[in-house]
Amino acid sequence: MKYRYIILLALVNFILSSTLFQLFRINGAMPNFTIVIAIILAALSTSQNAYIFAFISGAMQDIFLGRMLGVNFMIYGLIVYLVLYLVEVLFKGNFMTPLFLMAIGTIIYHFVFYLIMFFIQSTIPFSLMYLKIATEIAMNVLIGYFIYAWVFKRVHGYKLGDFNA
Amino acid sequence: MDNRLKKFALILIGSLLILMMILSFGGRDRITFIESKLGSLLMPVQRFFTSIGNFVDEKTEPIINVLNYKDLNENLALENEALKEQIVNLTMSQKELAELTELKRALKYVDSDAQIGYVSCNVISKDVGNWFNMFTIDAGVNQGINKNSTVINGNGLVGLVYEVGDNWSKVISIVDQKSSVGFEMLRVTDDYDGVLSGTTNYELIGELFDPKASVKVGDYIVTSGLGMYPKGILIGKIYEVVVDKDLILNKIKVTPVVDFRKIDKVMVIPYVEKEVDQEGGE
Numbered sequence: 530m531k532y533r534y535i536i537l538l539a540l541v542n543f544i545l546s547s548t549l550f551q552l553f554r555i556n557g558a559m560p561n562f563t564i565v566i567a568i569i570l571a572a573l574s575t576s577q578n579a580y581i582f583a584f585i586s587g588a589m590q591d592i593f594l595g596r597m598l599g600v601n602f603m604i605y606g607l608i609v610y611l612v613l614y615l616v617e618v619l620f621k622g623n624f625m626t627p628l629f630l631m632a633i634g635t636i637i638y639h640f641v642f643y644l645i646m647f648f649i650q651s652t653i654p655f656s657l658m659y660l661k662i663a664t665e666i667a668m669n670v671l672i673g674y675f676i677y678a679w680v681f682k683r684v685h686g687y688k689l690g691d692f693n694a
Numbered sequence: 695m696d697n698r699l700k701k702f703a704l705i706l707i708g709s710l711l712i713l714m715m716i717l718s719f720g721g722r723d724r725i726t727f728i729e730s731k732l733g734s735l736l737m738p739v740q741r742f743f744t745s746i747g748n749f750v751d752e753k754t755e756p757i758i759n760v761l762n763y764k765d766l767n768e769n770l771a772l773e774n775e776a777l778k779e780q781i782v783n784l785t786m787s788q789k790e791l792a793e794l795t796e797l798k799r800a801l802k803y804v805d806s807d808a809q810i811g812y813v814s815c816n817v818i819s820k821d822v823g824n825w826f827n828m829f830t831i832d833a834g835v836n837q838g839i840n841k842n843s844t845v846i847n848g849n850g851l852v853g854l855v856y857e858v859g860d861n862w863s864k865v866i867s868i869v870d871q872k873s874s875v876g877f878e879m880l881r882v883t884d885d886y887d888g889v890l891s892g893t894t895n896y897e898l899i900g901e902l903f904d905p906k907a908s909v910k911v912g913d914y915i916v917t918s919g920l921g922m923y924p925k926g927i928l929i930g931k932i933y934e935v936v937v938d939k940d941l942i943l944n945k946i947k948v949t950p951v952v953d954f955r956k957i958d959k960v961m962v963i964p965y966v967e968k969e970v971d972q973e974g975g976e
Contacts, residue, residue: 544736547819547830548743552751554955557896558824592729593736593864594821594828596856598718599711601823642825649719653825657893661824 535570535578539585542566547594558661560668563590564634567605569677571612572621572630573684579609597649604641608634621681624674624690631673635666721856721864723841730834730859737832737862740818748958812961813837818862827867827892827954833962834859842922842965850928850951851875851917852960863962868929869896869954876920877929879913887918890929890948896955898930898948905942909935915948924963 542562553559563586571579587602595601612630619626639662646653678689759766815833833839835858843855845865853867868875869892877900878887886907890900902909913932919925928951936945 543822544739544743544819546822548740549747551820552747557955559822561822561824563822590822592725593733593819593830594823596719596721596826596828596866597715599714603708603711642823645715646825649715653893658825665824 532578532581535581536585538566539582539589543586543589543593555668556660556664558664558668560672561635561638561665562672563587563601563605564608564638565631565669565673565676567609568612568627568630568634568673569680571609572616572626572677573680576609576613579613580606583609600642600645604638607641608637611637622685622689622691624678627674627677627689628670631670631677632666635662635669639665721841721866725857725859730862733830733834733859733862737818740830741816741832744816744818744958751956811838812963813839814959814961817958817960827870828856829865829867829957831863831865831960831962832861834861834863836860838964839863839962840965844923844927844963844965845960846927846963847952847957847960849953850930851923852952852954852957854922855962855965865960867954868892869898869950874921875923875929876918877915878918879909880916880928881913887920888943888946890915896950898950900946900948901943902946903943905944907944909944909946911935914951915946922965 546559546562550559550562563583567579567583567586570582583605584602587600587605590601591598612634615630615633616626619629639658643655681689813833815831815837817829818832820829821827831845839855839858841855841858843863845852845855851868853865853870855863856866857864868890875890875898876887877890878885886902886904886909888900888902888907890898892898900915909932911932911934915929915932917923917925917927917929930948930950930952932946933949934947936947938945
Protein backbone atom coordinates (compact mmCIF):
# COMPACT_ATOMS: atom_id res chain seq x y z
CA MET A 530 0.00 0.00 0.00
CA LYS A 531 1.36 3.40 -0.96
CA TYR A 532 2.28 5.80 1.80
CA ARG A 533 -0.17 8.43 0.60
CA TYR A 534 -3.05 5.98 1.11
CA ILE A 535 -1.84 5.29 4.64
CA ILE A 536 -1.77 9.03 5.38
CA LEU A 537 -5.27 9.37 3.91
CA LEU A 538 -6.45 6.39 5.98
CA ALA A 539 -5.10 8.04 9.15
CA LEU A 540 -6.83 11.34 8.28
CA VAL A 541 -10.18 9.69 7.47
CA ASN A 542 -9.96 7.58 10.63
CA PHE A 543 -9.31 10.64 12.80
CA ILE A 544 -12.09 12.70 11.21
CA LEU A 545 -14.69 9.94 11.47
CA SER A 546 -13.67 8.84 14.98
CA SER A 547 -13.88 12.38 16.33
CA THR A 548 -17.22 13.13 14.67
CA LEU A 549 -19.60 10.50 13.28
CA PHE A 550 -18.38 7.48 15.29
CA GLN A 551 -19.13 9.34 18.54
CA LEU A 552 -22.68 8.04 17.98
CA PHE A 553 -21.51 4.53 18.80
CA ARG A 554 -20.55 5.15 22.43
CA ILE A 555 -21.66 2.38 24.78
CA ASN A 556 -21.21 2.87 28.55
CA GLY A 557 -19.43 6.12 27.65
CA ALA A 558 -16.80 4.22 25.65
CA MET A 559 -16.24 4.03 21.92
CA PRO A 560 -14.09 1.59 19.93
CA ASN A 561 -10.56 2.76 19.20
CA PHE A 562 -10.20 2.30 15.45
CA THR A 563 -6.61 3.56 15.53
CA ILE A 564 -5.54 0.55 17.63
CA VAL A 565 -7.53 -1.81 15.40
CA ILE A 566 -6.11 -0.49 12.11
CA ALA A 567 -2.54 -0.15 13.43
CA ILE A 568 -2.58 -3.79 14.59
CA ILE A 569 -4.02 -5.02 11.29
CA LEU A 570 -1.38 -3.09 9.33
CA ALA A 571 1.38 -4.43 11.60
CA ALA A 572 0.15 -8.01 11.21
CA LEU A 573 -0.92 -8.09 7.56
CA SER A 574 0.93 -5.22 5.85
CA THR A 575 4.43 -3.82 6.35
CA SER A 576 5.98 -2.43 9.52
CA GLN A 577 6.56 0.95 7.79
CA ASN A 578 2.86 1.25 6.95
CA ALA A 579 1.89 0.40 10.52
CA TYR A 580 4.33 2.91 12.03
CA ILE A 581 3.31 5.71 9.63
CA PHE A 582 -0.37 5.13 10.42
CA ALA A 583 0.26 4.92 14.18
CA PHE A 584 2.43 8.05 14.33
CA ILE A 585 0.16 10.22 12.17
CA SER A 586 -2.97 9.13 14.04
CA GLY A 587 -1.27 9.61 17.40
CA ALA A 588 0.02 13.07 16.47
CA MET A 589 -3.43 14.19 15.26
CA GLN A 590 -5.10 13.02 18.47
CA ASP A 591 -2.45 14.74 20.58
CA ILE A 592 -2.67 18.02 18.68
CA PHE A 593 -6.43 18.36 18.43
CA LEU A 594 -7.85 16.43 21.36
CA GLY A 595 -5.00 15.63 23.72
CA ARG A 596 -4.00 17.12 27.05
CA MET A 597 -0.34 17.08 26.06
CA LEU A 598 1.73 16.31 23.01
CA GLY A 599 3.36 12.93 22.42
CA VAL A 600 1.21 10.60 24.55
CA ASN A 601 -0.85 8.91 21.85
CA PHE A 602 2.05 9.21 19.39
CA MET A 603 4.23 7.17 21.73
CA ILE A 604 1.61 4.62 22.81
CA TYR A 605 0.44 3.76 19.28
CA GLY A 606 4.09 3.45 18.21
CA LEU A 607 4.72 1.13 21.14
CA ILE A 608 1.69 -1.02 20.28
CA VAL A 609 2.95 -1.45 16.70
CA TYR A 610 6.46 -2.29 17.99
CA LEU A 611 5.10 -5.00 20.31
CA VAL A 612 2.63 -6.41 17.76
CA LEU A 613 5.45 -6.75 15.20
CA TYR A 614 7.30 -8.92 17.74
CA LEU A 615 4.18 -10.95 18.56
CA VAL A 616 3.22 -11.73 14.95
CA GLU A 617 6.63 -13.33 14.44
CA VAL A 618 5.68 -16.07 16.88
CA LEU A 619 1.93 -16.23 16.24
CA PHE A 620 0.19 -17.95 13.33
CA LYS A 621 -1.57 -15.12 11.50
CA GLY A 622 -4.16 -17.48 9.98
CA ASN A 623 -5.56 -18.63 13.33
CA PHE A 624 -8.89 -17.02 14.19
CA MET A 625 -7.67 -16.50 17.77
CA THR A 626 -4.77 -14.28 16.61
CA PRO A 627 -6.83 -11.10 15.93
CA LEU A 628 -8.81 -11.58 19.13
CA PHE A 629 -5.61 -11.83 21.15
CA LEU A 630 -3.87 -8.95 19.36
CA MET A 631 -6.81 -6.54 19.68
CA ALA A 632 -7.26 -7.33 23.37
CA ILE A 633 -3.55 -7.04 24.19
CA GLY A 634 -3.21 -3.84 22.11
CA THR A 635 -6.09 -2.15 23.96
CA ILE A 636 -4.78 -3.29 27.36
CA ILE A 637 -1.29 -1.94 26.55
CA TYR A 638 -2.81 1.39 25.47
CA HIS A 639 -4.67 1.86 28.75
CA PHE A 640 -1.85 0.53 30.90
CA VAL A 641 0.74 2.91 29.43
CA PHE A 642 -1.74 5.80 29.42
CA TYR A 643 -2.46 5.15 33.10
CA LEU A 644 1.29 5.08 33.87
CA ILE A 645 1.92 8.41 32.09
CA MET A 646 -1.04 10.04 33.83
CA PHE A 647 0.19 8.62 37.14
CA PHE A 648 3.60 10.25 36.74
CA ILE A 649 2.12 13.63 35.91
CA GLN A 650 -0.30 13.26 38.84
CA SER A 651 -3.29 13.46 36.55
CA THR A 652 -4.54 9.93 36.80
CA ILE A 653 -8.14 8.82 37.17
CA PRO A 654 -8.98 6.11 39.74
CA PHE A 655 -9.21 2.74 38.00
CA SER A 656 -12.57 2.11 39.73
CA LEU A 657 -14.06 4.87 37.54
CA MET A 658 -12.50 3.58 34.35
CA TYR A 659 -12.79 -0.23 34.40
CA LEU A 660 -16.27 -0.37 32.84
CA LYS A 661 -15.22 1.95 30.01
CA ILE A 662 -12.00 0.01 29.41
CA ALA A 663 -13.78 -3.37 29.47
CA THR A 664 -16.38 -2.06 26.99
CA GLU A 665 -13.65 -0.69 24.73
CA ILE A 666 -11.74 -4.00 24.78
CA ALA A 667 -14.92 -5.91 23.87
CA MET A 668 -15.73 -3.50 21.02
CA ASN A 669 -12.16 -3.44 19.67
CA VAL A 670 -11.98 -7.25 19.72
CA LEU A 671 -15.31 -7.63 17.94
CA ILE A 672 -14.75 -4.95 15.29
CA GLY A 673 -11.06 -5.85 14.94
CA TYR A 674 -11.87 -9.50 14.32
CA PHE A 675 -14.20 -8.78 11.39
CA ILE A 676 -11.87 -6.23 9.77
CA TYR A 677 -8.86 -8.53 10.27
CA ALA A 678 -10.75 -11.48 8.74
CA TRP A 679 -11.77 -9.38 5.73
CA VAL A 680 -8.27 -7.99 5.15
CA PHE A 681 -6.72 -11.46 5.71
CA LYS A 682 -8.89 -12.97 2.97
CA ARG A 683 -7.95 -10.18 0.55
CA VAL A 684 -4.24 -10.51 1.31
CA HIS A 685 -3.92 -14.32 1.46
CA GLY A 686 -6.80 -15.39 -0.75
CA TYR A 687 -8.35 -17.82 1.78
CA LYS A 688 -10.54 -17.48 4.85
CA LEU A 689 -9.17 -16.79 8.31
CA GLY A 690 -9.10 -20.07 10.29
CA ASP A 691 -9.44 -22.21 7.14
CA PHE A 692 -6.71 -24.74 7.88
CA ASN A 693 -7.49 -26.87 4.80
CA ALA A 694 -6.70 -24.02 2.41
CA MET B 695 26.41 -1.67 15.52
CA ASP B 696 23.15 -1.34 13.64
CA ASN B 697 21.21 -2.65 16.64
CA ARG B 698 23.04 -0.33 19.03
CA LEU B 699 22.21 2.62 16.76
CA LYS B 700 18.54 1.57 16.71
CA LYS B 701 18.43 1.33 20.50
CA PHE B 702 20.11 4.73 20.81
CA ALA B 703 17.61 6.27 18.38
CA LEU B 704 14.71 4.73 20.32
CA ILE B 705 15.97 6.08 23.64
CA LEU B 706 16.55 9.51 22.10
CA ILE B 707 13.06 9.66 20.55
CA GLY B 708 11.52 8.40 23.80
CA SER B 709 13.32 11.06 25.84
CA LEU B 710 12.30 13.79 23.39
CA LEU B 711 8.67 12.66 23.58
CA ILE B 712 8.71 12.70 27.39
CA LEU B 713 10.21 16.21 27.31
CA MET B 714 7.50 17.30 24.86
CA MET B 715 4.80 15.86 27.16
CA ILE B 716 6.16 17.76 30.15
CA LEU B 717 6.45 21.03 28.22
CA SER B 718 2.97 20.82 26.72
CA PHE B 719 1.15 19.66 29.87
CA GLY B 720 -1.45 22.11 31.14
CA GLY B 721 -2.01 23.57 27.68
CA ARG B 722 0.27 25.85 25.71
CA ASP B 723 -0.23 29.60 25.51
CA ARG B 724 0.43 29.54 21.77
CA ILE B 725 0.25 26.60 19.41
CA THR B 726 2.47 26.31 16.34
CA PHE B 727 1.58 27.78 12.93
CA ILE B 728 1.30 24.30 11.36
CA GLU B 729 -1.11 23.02 14.03
CA SER B 730 -3.25 26.12 13.70
CA LYS B 731 -3.46 25.90 9.89
CA LEU B 732 -4.04 22.14 9.91
CA GLY B 733 -6.92 22.64 12.33
CA SER B 734 -8.42 25.32 10.09
CA LEU B 735 -8.15 22.94 7.11
CA LEU B 736 -9.83 20.03 8.90
CA MET B 737 -12.53 22.18 10.51
CA PRO B 738 -15.06 22.30 7.63
CA VAL B 739 -14.86 18.52 7.10
CA GLN B 740 -15.26 17.83 10.82
CA ARG B 741 -18.14 20.30 11.04
CA PHE B 742 -19.88 18.52 8.15
CA PHE B 743 -19.57 15.06 9.72
CA THR B 744 -20.52 16.34 13.18
CA SER B 745 -23.68 17.89 11.75
CA ILE B 746 -24.58 14.53 10.16
CA GLY B 747 -23.95 12.83 13.53
CA ASN B 748 -26.11 15.38 15.36
CA PHE B 749 -28.89 14.96 12.79
CA VAL B 750 -28.89 11.16 13.15
CA ASP B 751 -28.76 11.47 16.95
CA GLU B 752 -31.66 13.92 16.97
CA LYS B 753 -33.80 11.67 14.78
CA THR B 754 -33.07 8.41 16.60
CA GLU B 755 -33.27 9.72 20.18
CA PRO B 756 -37.12 9.78 20.36
CA ILE B 757 -37.22 6.13 19.24
CA ILE B 758 -34.58 5.04 21.76
CA ASN B 759 -36.21 6.94 24.66
CA VAL B 760 -39.84 6.08 23.89
CA LEU B 761 -40.16 3.92 27.04
CA ASN B 762 -38.91 6.70 29.33
CA TYR B 763 -41.46 9.32 28.28
CA LYS B 764 -44.02 8.47 31.00
CA ASP B 765 -41.47 9.03 33.81
CA LEU B 766 -40.13 12.11 32.05
CA ASN B 767 -43.64 13.62 31.84
CA GLU B 768 -44.34 13.00 35.52
CA ASN B 769 -41.03 14.57 36.54
CA LEU B 770 -41.65 17.58 34.31
CA ALA B 771 -45.13 18.09 35.82
CA LEU B 772 -43.63 18.12 39.34
CA GLU B 773 -40.86 20.50 38.24
CA ASN B 774 -43.46 22.73 36.63
CA GLU B 775 -45.34 23.07 39.92
CA ALA B 776 -42.15 23.99 41.77
CA LEU B 777 -41.18 26.49 39.10
CA LYS B 778 -44.55 28.24 39.31
CA GLU B 779 -43.95 28.82 43.00
CA GLN B 780 -40.47 30.11 42.23
CA ILE B 781 -41.84 32.58 39.67
CA VAL B 782 -43.96 34.26 42.35
CA ASN B 783 -40.99 34.58 44.70
CA LEU B 784 -38.68 35.78 41.95
CA THR B 785 -41.11 38.43 40.74
CA MET B 786 -41.08 39.92 44.23
CA SER B 787 -37.26 39.82 44.28
CA GLN B 788 -37.14 41.35 40.81
CA LYS B 789 -39.18 44.34 41.97
CA GLU B 790 -36.81 44.81 44.89
CA LEU B 791 -33.82 44.52 42.57
CA ALA B 792 -35.25 47.14 40.21
CA GLU B 793 -35.60 49.54 43.13
CA LEU B 794 -32.03 48.82 44.26
CA THR B 795 -30.66 49.29 40.73
CA GLU B 796 -32.42 52.63 40.55
CA LEU B 797 -30.89 53.58 43.89
CA LYS B 798 -27.44 52.45 42.67
CA ARG B 799 -27.76 54.66 39.61
CA ALA B 800 -28.89 57.59 41.72
CA LEU B 801 -25.82 57.18 43.95
CA LYS B 802 -23.50 56.78 40.88
CA TYR B 803 -22.15 53.47 42.19
CA VAL B 804 -19.36 51.94 40.01
CA ASP B 805 -20.56 48.69 38.41
CA SER B 806 -17.82 46.05 38.73
CA ASP B 807 -19.74 43.15 37.15
CA ALA B 808 -20.13 44.49 33.63
CA GLN B 809 -21.23 41.66 31.35
CA ILE B 810 -18.69 40.56 28.76
CA GLY B 811 -19.56 39.64 25.16
CA TYR B 812 -20.16 36.05 24.11
CA VAL B 813 -18.81 34.21 21.08
CA SER B 814 -21.25 31.57 19.79
CA CYS B 815 -19.74 28.49 18.13
CA ASN B 816 -20.26 24.82 17.25
CA VAL B 817 -18.61 21.72 18.67
CA ILE B 818 -16.80 20.17 15.70
CA SER B 819 -15.10 17.10 17.17
CA LYS B 820 -14.98 15.13 20.41
CA ASP B 821 -12.29 13.14 22.17
CA VAL B 822 -11.42 9.87 20.44
CA GLY B 823 -10.10 8.22 23.61
CA ASN B 824 -12.12 7.23 26.62
CA TRP B 825 -10.16 8.90 29.41
CA PHE B 826 -11.02 12.57 29.07
CA ASN B 827 -13.88 14.70 27.81
CA MET B 828 -12.13 17.17 25.55
CA PHE B 829 -13.60 18.61 22.37
CA THR B 830 -12.83 21.24 19.74
CA ILE B 831 -14.94 24.24 18.73
CA ASP B 832 -14.95 26.26 15.49
CA ALA B 833 -13.75 29.57 16.96
CA GLY B 834 -10.29 30.73 17.92
CA VAL B 835 -8.01 33.76 18.18
CA ASN B 836 -9.64 35.36 15.11
CA GLN B 837 -13.01 35.31 16.87
CA GLY B 838 -11.59 36.83 20.06
CA ILE B 839 -11.12 33.66 22.09
CA ASN B 840 -8.08 33.25 24.34
CA LYS B 841 -6.71 30.55 26.66
CA ASN B 842 -8.79 29.97 29.83
CA SER B 843 -11.95 31.47 28.29
CA THR B 844 -15.14 30.12 29.89
CA VAL B 845 -17.32 27.83 27.79
CA ILE B 846 -21.06 27.66 28.53
CA ASN B 847 -24.23 26.57 26.76
CA GLY B 848 -27.91 27.33 27.23
CA ASN B 849 -28.06 25.17 30.36
CA GLY B 850 -24.92 26.17 32.24
CA LEU B 851 -21.16 25.76 32.62
CA VAL B 852 -19.42 23.47 30.11
CA GLY B 853 -15.68 24.00 30.58
CA LEU B 854 -12.57 26.00 29.84
CA VAL B 855 -10.58 26.76 26.67
CA TYR B 856 -7.34 24.75 26.91
CA GLU B 857 -5.48 25.72 23.72
CA VAL B 858 -6.34 28.15 20.94
CA GLY B 859 -5.71 28.06 17.17
CA ASP B 860 -6.55 30.72 14.59
CA ASN B 861 -10.07 29.43 13.93
CA TRP B 862 -10.46 26.58 16.39
CA SER B 863 -9.96 25.90 20.09
CA LYS B 864 -9.55 22.89 22.33
CA VAL B 865 -11.91 22.77 25.31
CA ILE B 866 -11.57 20.81 28.55
CA SER B 867 -14.90 20.07 30.22
CA ILE B 868 -15.70 20.45 33.93
CA VAL B 869 -16.48 16.72 34.20
CA ASP B 870 -12.81 15.99 33.53
CA GLN B 871 -10.78 15.07 36.57
CA LYS B 872 -8.38 17.76 37.74
CA SER B 873 -10.73 20.39 36.35
CA SER B 874 -11.49 22.43 39.49
CA VAL B 875 -14.35 24.90 39.73
CA GLY B 876 -15.04 27.27 42.63
CA PHE B 877 -18.74 27.14 43.52
CA GLU B 878 -21.33 28.63 45.83
CA MET B 879 -24.91 27.73 46.65
CA LEU B 880 -27.72 29.30 44.63
CA ARG B 881 -29.45 30.67 47.72
CA VAL B 882 -30.42 34.04 49.08
CA THR B 883 -29.09 33.19 52.56
CA ASP B 884 -26.43 30.67 53.76
CA ASP B 885 -23.97 31.36 50.96
CA TYR B 886 -21.59 28.40 51.32
CA ASP B 887 -18.48 28.16 49.10
CA GLY B 888 -16.42 25.20 47.93
CA VAL B 889 -14.44 23.57 45.12
CA LEU B 890 -15.72 21.00 42.62
CA SER B 891 -13.77 18.51 40.52
CA GLY B 892 -14.80 16.11 37.76
CA THR B 893 -14.88 12.33 37.87
CA THR B 894 -15.01 11.49 34.13
CA ASN B 895 -18.34 9.70 34.70
CA TYR B 896 -20.35 12.83 33.95
CA GLU B 897 -20.66 13.79 37.63
CA LEU B 898 -18.88 16.23 39.92
CA ILE B 899 -17.64 15.89 43.48
CA GLY B 900 -17.25 18.97 45.66
CA GLU B 901 -15.92 19.96 49.06
CA LEU B 902 -17.52 22.71 51.12
CA PHE B 903 -15.15 25.11 52.85
CA ASP B 904 -17.42 25.49 55.88
CA PRO B 905 -17.36 22.29 58.02
CA LYS B 906 -20.74 23.27 59.52
CA ALA B 907 -22.37 24.03 56.15
CA SER B 908 -25.89 22.66 55.85
CA VAL B 909 -26.79 21.72 52.29
CA LYS B 910 -29.48 19.42 51.03
CA VAL B 911 -30.17 17.24 48.02
CA GLY B 912 -31.80 19.22 45.23
CA ASP B 913 -29.92 22.48 45.89
CA TYR B 914 -28.46 24.17 42.81
CA ILE B 915 -24.88 25.44 42.72
CA VAL B 916 -23.30 28.22 40.66
CA THR B 917 -19.75 29.44 40.01
CA SER B 918 -18.39 31.60 42.82
CA GLY B 919 -16.08 33.75 40.69
CA LEU B 920 -12.97 32.31 42.37
CA GLY B 921 -10.48 31.04 39.79
CA MET B 922 -10.94 31.19 36.04
CA TYR B 923 -14.74 31.16 35.78
CA PRO B 924 -16.92 34.29 36.05
CA LYS B 925 -19.40 34.44 38.91
CA GLY B 926 -22.98 33.20 38.71
CA ILE B 927 -22.96 30.49 36.02
CA LEU B 928 -25.19 27.51 36.83
CA ILE B 929 -23.16 24.31 37.35
CA GLY B 930 -25.53 21.61 38.58
CA LYS B 931 -27.81 20.10 41.19
CA ILE B 932 -26.72 18.26 44.37
CA TYR B 933 -27.87 14.64 44.35
CA GLU B 934 -25.96 13.32 47.37
CA VAL B 935 -24.46 14.86 50.50
CA VAL B 936 -21.65 12.75 51.96
CA VAL B 937 -21.47 13.27 55.72
CA ASP B 938 -18.41 11.46 57.04
CA LYS B 939 -17.25 12.19 60.60
CA ASP B 940 -13.67 11.27 59.62
CA LEU B 941 -13.64 14.00 56.99
CA ILE B 942 -13.15 17.58 58.10
CA LEU B 943 -15.02 19.02 55.14
CA ASN B 944 -18.42 17.86 53.91
CA LYS B 945 -18.58 16.44 50.41
CA ILE B 946 -21.32 16.79 47.83
CA LYS B 947 -22.02 14.91 44.62
CA VAL B 948 -23.41 16.99 41.79
CA THR B 949 -25.16 16.20 38.54
CA PRO B 950 -24.18 18.85 35.94
CA VAL B 951 -27.06 20.71 34.31
CA VAL B 952 -25.28 20.31 30.97
CA ASP B 953 -25.66 17.00 29.14
CA PHE B 954 -22.05 16.42 28.08
CA ARG B 955 -23.00 13.57 25.76
CA LYS B 956 -25.03 15.93 23.62
CA ILE B 957 -23.27 19.25 23.35
CA ASP B 958 -23.33 20.69 19.84
CA LYS B 959 -23.52 24.46 20.32
CA VAL B 960 -21.66 26.48 22.95
CA MET B 961 -20.89 30.08 23.87
CA VAL B 962 -17.48 31.34 24.93
CA ILE B 963 -16.83 34.19 27.36
CA PRO B 964 -13.28 35.46 26.63
CA TYR B 965 -10.96 35.36 29.62
CA VAL B 966 -10.08 38.71 31.16
CA GLU B 967 -7.42 38.79 33.87
CA LYS B 968 -8.85 40.21 37.06
CA GLU B 969 -7.22 43.39 38.28
CA VAL B 970 -6.96 43.71 42.04
CA ASP B 971 -8.44 47.05 42.96
CA GLN B 972 -7.05 47.99 46.32
CA GLU B 973 -8.92 51.26 46.66
CA GLY B 974 -12.38 49.98 45.72
CA GLY B 975 -15.29 52.12 44.58
CA GLU B 976 -16.88 54.70 46.71
